[in-house]
Amino acid sequence: MRAEHQDITERLIGFLRDYYREEVAQLAQHYPQEQRSLHVRYDDVFRFDPDLADDIQEHPREMLEYFEEALRLYDLPVDVSLSDAHVRIHDLPDDIVLDVAEVPRKENIGKLLGIRGQVQKVSAVKPRIVEATFECQRCGTQTDILQTGDQLDEPHECQGCERQGPFRPDSSASTWTDHQFARIQQPPERTKGGEGETIDVHLEDDLIQSFDAGDRVTLTGILDTEEPGSNQSLDFDTTVDGQAVVREESSYDDIDISEHRDEIEAIAAGEHGDPYDLLVQSINPGHEGHEVVKLAIALQLFGGWSRGGQTRGDSHLLLMGDPGCGKSTFLKAANDLAPRSTYASGKGATAAGLTAAAVADDFGDAEWGLEAGALVLADGGVACIDEIDKVNDNVISSLHDALESQKVRVNKAGINATLNARTAMLAAGNPKYGRFDNYEPIAEQLDLGPTLMSRFDLMFMVSDSPDKETDRGVVNHQMRSRRAKAKKELGKELTEEERKSIEPDIPHQTLRAYIAYAKDEVTPYIRAENEETQEYLREEFLKIRLANADEEDNPVPVTYRQEEAIERLAEASARVRLSDEVRREDVDRALTLVRKSMEQVGIDPESGQFDVDVVETGQSKSQRDRRKQVLAIIEDQDGTTAEEVAEIIDMDEEKIRHDIDSLKQNGKIYETRGKLRKS
Template sequence: SGLLNYYQDRSESEMDDQMNPPFSSNPSQGEDLPPFQDESEADALLGNLGEVEEGEGEELFGDRLERDYRPIPELDVYDPNVMDDADYEALSPSGRAEVDRLLQKRDREEALGKGRMRPGLLYESDEEDGARPSRRRRMAERAAEGGDDDDVSLYNMIESIENLEDTKGHTVSEWVVMQAPRLEIFNRFKNFLRTTVDSKGNNIFKEKIQQMVEENKESLIVDFHLLANAHEVLAFFLPEAPTEMLQIMDEAAKDVVMSMFPKYENIAKEIHVRISDLPLIEDIRSLRQLHLNQLIRTSGVINSCTTILPQLRLVKFDCPKCGYILGPYFQNQNQEVRPGACPECQSYGPFEINMEHTVYQNYQRISIQESPGKIAAGRLPRSKDAILLADLVDQLSPRLSYASEITGIYTNNYNGSLNTKNGFPVFSTVIMANYVERNDDKLAASALTDEDVRTIVALSKDERIGERIIRSIAPSIYGYEYIKVCHRTSQCLEGFQRTLGGKHKDHHIRGDINILVCGDPGTAKSQFLKYVEKTAKRAVFTTGQGASAVGLTAYVQRHPVTKEWTLEAGALVLADKGVCLIDEFDKMNDADRTSIHEAMEQQSISISKAGIVTSLQARCCVIAAANPIGGRYDPSLTFADNVDLSEPILSRFDVLCVVKDQVDTFRDELLAKFVVRSHRKHHPSARAKEDDPLPDINPSSIEKIPQVGWFNGAVEEIQKIHIKDMKYILMRFPLKVLTSKLLKKYIIYAKEKVDPKLHQVDQDKIAKMYSELRRESMATGSIPITVRHIESIIRLAEAHARMHLRSHVNSEDVNTAIRITLESFVETQKFSVMRSMKR
């Protein structure tokens, strides 16, 4: 088209010269016919032509036809500068390409010009002689020469460019790659980067670009909500055609960055636009064919990753026969592109890669798995591979095992082994990451609304908030208030880690509370673990029989694609900053239990396998349930004799809970009524009732109910009361159960927003308590008391203060921590020793 304009302009110039020939002193003499003898003969000829009537026209054929070809010296005068009688060779392909390039550059400059008048405004008519055809007309003529009436002409596209969302029947992917829409998207996004300001009037992306340049990065983060508010059509096109849109945005961002910092191209050859805060988050298991080639956002935990590898991006080849450099060839993700033949010597190779001119980029492949807390009951977690390129590499790894979010293009690629496995052609899917984000635990508290915060603060002012939380924990389980208190305190310090100040800032002290529940079968030990799994923000449930040492910690395996050794995270690593629940803890062998010693105290897991030497974070509390030796707990033996666990593992548990199935007529009746009432109340066909009607109660029995708690004999006092008087206990101590959703929000707020201080702690009381416990432990031969128990008391006191949203640990918190420690110590003694201690 550019070459056609070149020849058209040239022909128009020749016609103008022929119509108005300039005079010169060099006459041109004819050769075939003699010239006129005098001027009268020529005048007579011209006069006869002027006398011809307009209707008859000029006689072109006749007896005097030869006179038209006789030379006229006065008229046959031409300028040699405009003579075009030389022979011109045809343009070479490279020459034609150069002409087209110059014409396209001129057209782009005209289109990008601001405030420039149209050619139609400069002339009275576009068809006026001597006026150059407008660019719009030339583009319409070029489109018409294509001969395809079904396609929308570029002329029509430019007319409707203001209505960019009207794709003229094309798909979004086809529309955005056309010249006019692409140019409009380029201009709009560049204007968006230059003009977007915050509430204070500061340019948002100017500051981001300056920060990016200071850090020598090549990623510019763009908030999707900002883009949608400024240009809705761009936000609409982006998820539908992400590959094409991101390419245009990258070019516009590079143009803006290079205009601000012209020499930054020496550091970063490309600028990548990263889209953050995409509104919809898709689950990994919900990705379908509908999401292919779409921009998606998903979340999960990183359980494996490869090392950073160099990937070919633009490759050039050397011809060994003639030395010609072939390329560059752009390498895609699906297949390797190689030249067929050398254009210089027509050789078919083999060709060698030119290492000097080949461009590489960083490449890393990771595997993202569904978060354990978001998996439906009975489902296995699913995973999906994601590819990180450029400066996204090494931002996510298994050692940072908390939930991560990936925004990228969900695409497919060819996998021969997958076809062989399935027996028919299928494609494997992968996420081409555009933006990654590590979700810290502080983000959970930011999800709380102002109304939630006001409700939580109001609840903390209730004097009986502790008892309400105890009753709200596992309400379907009758009794066991002591175990519920332990679970409550452990959740308030879930994932917490204390860092020493001063010169030891790198030293950390465990802040999580580990709990071991041991007792007879049928005492709801596993139900407690299941309830914690549902209420905790992040929980990983496993069993000792089905878990191995590497399954709990970490293991290495060969990656199926790269064939290199990769690190896979275990249960403790996946539960980082959460809780790890281990049922049937006694069924584990000694070698497997030994592997979790480091995780329970140092909260890290050291790996030295297959050339990989690293340390993974395992900042989680461990809640385990075990059965005694022989199936039943023997009260005549100590706790250490009833369980098949070593002293090192027992000392790492802050609280030891013993659950005994004792025969008691009164308690058995209460338990049976509670179970029957629970089944009747939660039956689908039953009508919801808040309370049952009160039975006949003897008012004189009210005075027999002392105001005592669970820790100083409440069960023994309640046993003296007739069963029909139990309703007065609820009337005397009215407690409203918190919903599981509100309880979870309360625990999240307490754990993340409250950090109680310890300077008001009664140190003498804790020191005296520790010395007496060690003396009794040596005298009775029960579980050993170590310095870890002092830290356990401090952790329990901090957790109790967090539960009440207090900024300081007071004497009530210390007393509660001491009661829990004493109860744990007494319950692990022999029956005779325990009875004497209770007295």
């Protein structure tokens, strides 16, 4: 047996000499402060000796011990001992790189596996004892005990006086390592709805803090079983002993773009028709109408260029409408199409559910851990948030910075972390009074607050207003779609109209690859030499900004944030063509969407005119002026009623009561003994 061990060790020394001579020399120069591990590619071992590679996968613990022994015995060019250095095998072949859901299987126990997933949470780092030194309190003899389990093992008897203690641990003489737990989950876009399966991973030494919550990783580890509890159950929980970690650099490594590249380039070049029309038809084809919304979602999926994370490239989009108008179908369509996405409901959401938070751990022995929410988990993609109007105030406040800076900051329980949330938000909201009131500004009825609403680049109504011709078209589309699904299930041939009612012009997998390719490879911006496009954007934005200007009333202007929104959308439009140059046509497409959005949200229902105040503050100028008048009358009368105020102003009493209720909520007036008074 000893000869066999020696033979394996010598073969591994030969491997290191042939394949990793320079890497071992570099490790020796930087060990132990700057580097403590030698990273070895599995494929290199396989090319050297396939049998050794198979042994590493089947018996990883024993083989890693041989590998580290070979490293210790290696003839180094400098006088350094690598006695505690690690060998970390990574880059395993695809057939043993598994999704999280595939890991906890009986055939994988004790094997070396690759695990592809997303970090849901990480614990705090703590010291763990590896070899404990105990001192006999009778004779002072010290005994070293190697620790292998989760409970501290003490000596059975003293090696000096041969008595059974008592013993005192000597912390300074013991050997320690840093360790950490992490929970890896199935990425949201691979779960087909619902919560993804998870598995816990134990990390030690230089593997700690290799990633943050929300990161995508490919982890190499050994699947272990945990000891059953006191009930002696036959079911064992599993955990992974981490051996190596590679954090994904590209956002879309799991999408095979090369398979669809020719088709993508043909679509972008217009060989199958206008690519923007194809995109509109491919976004939620089961929903009739709302082409502007579909184009906005398409451009949101492609996104603007973030300049390496230095500027926000993602557009945030808010859909508003009465319940049952199909807003959720748009969110589900985007969730299916985005190469990375999460889907969450605002109802009952916590700050951790949407951003991130320090939470009490339920794994390992750590007290607190860092857990990623929807925006962090969708980093590089789209976070679809339904019923955002149901989110409570403290969660809303956590979204402000996350949407603008695309960072989530957590400072609690000793955890200070900043996580990436380079995410586009597609949110849907219902009116606070059940259905939208045609006589009140739309922005005010959402109850989101002007600060959060200003974070959205585009806001659209998905309305349910009865209209004979429109309704006829919607009903015909629904009937045709249902009939087409039935015929397809029965294997019958579909007409072109029936096919279009259920199938997108761009196939699902092709469109996902198209988006991933454009976001990874295309870097569009307005070139300095393209003076015509620059001038056009500048002048058109100034028209929007100054359209509502009034020297006497000095209304709030459209902010410069809107200009950045136009550029983001124009860059996304260029990405659809796979072009690195933003042209005038891209700016025009972005301006059309921005104007449509502002018209829908910024119409003063009383005057029927566009009012920028509605967009920026949620309140129209006419409404604000009337409430000032109501406030002045109440102050002057020093005790009056809604009926009396309506009579003085000569206006509908119901509208005045609505204004009074709003002023009460803002703390500007109060009511006592049936009389209204100024606060």
